[in-house]
Amino acid sequence: MTAVHTSVLPPYAAHLRVYEPLAAYPEPERTRWQAYVADRGPDAASATEPVAQAALEAQRGALAELLARTPRALPERESERAFVRVVDSVTYVCPWATRLRSWQALEELRDSLPVALLDTVLPVAVREEAQAAQSRWRAAHPDARPWILTSRWEVPVRWFLPFGDEERRYRPAASGEGEQPQRPAALFYLTSMAQARRRVARGYRVLREQAKGTALALGAEEVGRWLEEFHPRSLVELDYGGLVHALGPQRLVADRSAAEVAAGLAALRVGDTQGAARAYEAVIERWRQVLALRQAN
Template identity: 65%
Template sequence: MRTSVLPPYAAHLRVYEPLAAYPEPERARWQAYAAAHGPDAAEAGRPVAVAALEEQRAALAELVGRTPRALPERESERAFVRSVDGVLYVCPWATRLRTWQALDELRAAAPVALLDTALPPATRAAAEADRERWRAEHPDARPWIVTSRWEVPVRWFLPFGEEDRCFVPAGGPGATGDQEPAGGAAEPGGAAGRPGAASAGGAGLDRGEKGEQAALFYLTPMAQARRRVARAYRALREAVPEGDLVRGAELVGRWLEEFHPRSLVELDYGGLVHLLGPEQLLADRSAGELEDGLRALRAGEAAEALRVYEELTVRWRRVLALRYAN
């Protein structure tokens, strides 16, 4: 199914496990899948934006039907595949599992009348019964992908450093602005780098002449991600034991522990690139700013750490507030 609809304004935190981490026959299936489809990103500095858009199209196709369905009938057999230094890494879409989780979020947030109209009680009850049966058969199941709409939660930056950042402008490498890895000229926290400074209407600049979407993502080895989160958690627990970021670090750390130690961890701005606009994407240095704040905290500079954290939080709250824009 082809559609011109933009991907949703959502960011994604993904784990790619090495092919060897999957037990048989799952490993053979993913190996065949990778051989047939090829990697979605053949090197660390390339995004999986095209495959992510295809995932959204597939999800949209599942919603088109005469009778409402709460979730896909079968689990997706597709995945994001990265190849780094000759090693294949696989991140299963697990669409059905993630749909169950999204249904929980919808049930908690939507008014009952709206929920009953979109998904009648009988449909939701059938989905819940189906999930309980599936849980009994897959007690250790966990999603390789978590999604946040309209913002990147600040805690998601904890596993990453400035050197993990990769910005690919619209049109791909070679387009105006060219691929800009970490350490570029844009200053963190500058006026152009304030997420939310762009209007949602600025999305017309997201595609270059080649038709490739802009992408901003971070990619790091699991071992490095775990070290960063653990170090941040220790510093935060000592300084602000009841703070939101302490709980966030604990949640992220526990989730990362579920996966193979040689995995890759990716934070993908996803559809948020259409919301922020190219100048904001180029200048955004959120992970680096959080690093600076944590460095100040470990040095005993609590006031500076608080200033950095508050500025970062306020900027992303401005982005989140755009969901209410007309």
Template identity: 70%
Template sequence: MQDVTVVRTSVQPPYAAHLRVYEPLAAYPEPERGHWQAYAAEHGPDAGAAERPVAAAVLEEQREALAELAARTPRALPERESGRAYLRVVDGVLYVCPWATRLRSWQALDELRAGAPVALLDTALPPAARAAAEADRERWRAEHPDARPWILTSRWEVPVRWFLPFGDEDRCFVPAGPEAGQEPVREAGRGSGQDGEQAGAAALFYLVPMAQARRRVARAYRALREEVPDGELVQGAEQVGRWLEEFHPRSLVELDYGGLVHLLGPERLSADRSAGELEEGLRALRAGDTAEALRVYGELTVRWRRVLALRHAN
């Protein structure tokens, strides 16, 4: 590899998983299409093949967010929308997943408001700052009524419903270490030329065409609605299905374990077959074996709740 720069960093992405949609460049109207085309020409893809992770770009986004916090008094959300995106090239087609940082910041603020103690919330973001952010969001919504995030984030767990669009054959596990096939470096000239991927970091992700993702979710929803209409997963399937319908039919859907790879460790990552297990449970449900389906779902849910419980570990 020519013109390679290796930069090590102590920054790790947070313990969060991401569900992303990459739309083909042709799906974006002008002037967005021109912007992303120029961006891709300057920066190059984050993953040049379906089996490659975008872990280095995720780390870059985290560094940028931390730099924003260090540079000024923390704000409820960025002043301007990000012009950055995750880029994938699959079979010669460029796919774009915009960061949409402001939109995701509003969503994160809602989650913080719902889950954080009032005293902590007021200390981190005073009521006046939150009110200003909410007013800003209402103005923005009026100008962008059809806006939706390309990225959903879950902290400390992968929600079971997120596995519905995928099968075990869509799983891509990149073990730690360059000998396993992961590129431990980033090419000089990409972005600022100073951000490098942590050498040998593991990655676990699923990637599937949108048509297949929608088909799987729709089949799961029908089976769940018929057999366990009051189950939690029925609502989850409906939520995921409606979100996927917002995007171009030739998009790609990706479930990325993100920073959870550092929490789970190599052995658990290598053994994890969550999407395949859920798929087996749904097959049992369609075959009329409700007891087996509930057993599989129960085991899968308990396993991820144990991971979620680690957020309270000292």
């Protein structure tokens, strides 16, 4: 992997990823990913290592491309890159699927920006061309789904449902020495697909019974449906990504959001609505403070 040296920080975004085992990919994809892994090696060689450096280089590479060209709604072709993990001698691949995710980001942008600003960032003709390309692609790939979900300025509460506090990994930043590049900070959770599905299903049952129709109940159903799209022996990862720079070292050390969400569900399960509310509010308040930075000048 080529190291990219720059002072530019990554976007303040978190990512929910699924890594499918190499054997789960049909041919000719499997052979292509095998060659990719053989050429580049893994981005993380164990469950305790983050893919932070690879993600940082991907984001900086994308920024460099944007600076060199006229802005457009999406890449001209799909990325042939992926995040690669090796856990217990098994190779797992998470394709970037940049073009597919760009379409999703375009939909979010259209829903979040005022029309005048949206027309300035991406003219109507550019958006219409992107939407037409998406329609054609969707017709040819009706079952396509992204391996990566992205959230800017917060980690949605529903994303903590698949994970336990024991799967939390925090690695502080480290200064580079000699020829070694600076190591970025990372906070991530990694679990098996079986565990993720079990926890989400258990949480959804409680929420459906005790908090039906709430945003968290609907979010739990959404996450559960997404996880069902992948191979049962996959890995699921929640990566704080660039949000580690918004939180800072002290708040990262203290952050136990997954444990608080689990505690809230446990309280709700036994009818302790006050305990559940306290746990939920602790998580919401943490991310409310980060979201407030979005409006800062």
